[in-house]
Amino acid sequence: DQQVKQNSPSLSVQEGRISILNCDYTNSMFDYFLWYKKYPAEGPTFLISISSIKDKNEDGRFTVFLNKSAKHLSLHIVPSQPGDSAVYFCAATANSGGYQKVTFGTGTKLQVIP
């Protein structure tokens, strides 16, 4: 049962353009969402998060949008840089409701072409 889904396994974008990574979830208990970036042979690195009480959170070049009614979130990277090339994982958890683990999607490999 894949509760967090990233349907695009890969994405290629020109340097300077916008990268949009998408994520869908099925569990309505999730109320906190995170994006992680992972380079080969390293552990995932936290990038940005959003609480379900918000619909947008921005941190520099990274913006996460949350559409609760559609159970959809997206990560926008503007402008994209070659160093952004990595695998991006969407994750979700429930802050309220006790003991909910962090659940990950399968990842989207982003390649930013110089």
Add this chain to the structure above:
Amino acid sequence: DTGVSQNPRHKITKRGQNVTFRCDPISEHNRLYWYRQTLGQGPEFLTYFQNEAQLEKSRLLSDRFSAERPKGSFSTLEIQRTEQGDSAMYLCASQLMGGQDTEAFFGQGTRLTVV
């Protein structure tokens, strides 16, 4: 505090041997997770602890796997009678539950190769 630390970084073992990995979480983080990741997949949940209590184990976790967090600080993950299918990256993460920001921070992982 330098973040979540995992040891060893790499482990090669023969099939049938036992292996043990260690994770030192970020100080004061009360939650600790173990995940496993194989090529092309996202981190797959194995188990997690709230302080010293193990709250959940994945159905995918066979009886050969056991994890402990005896004092609510570091944790160990042991795999008995390793099989080739156990080859993966084993990731540990820690999290401070109860605060406003509850992102989980990961260690570098332990790469296990069973030959």
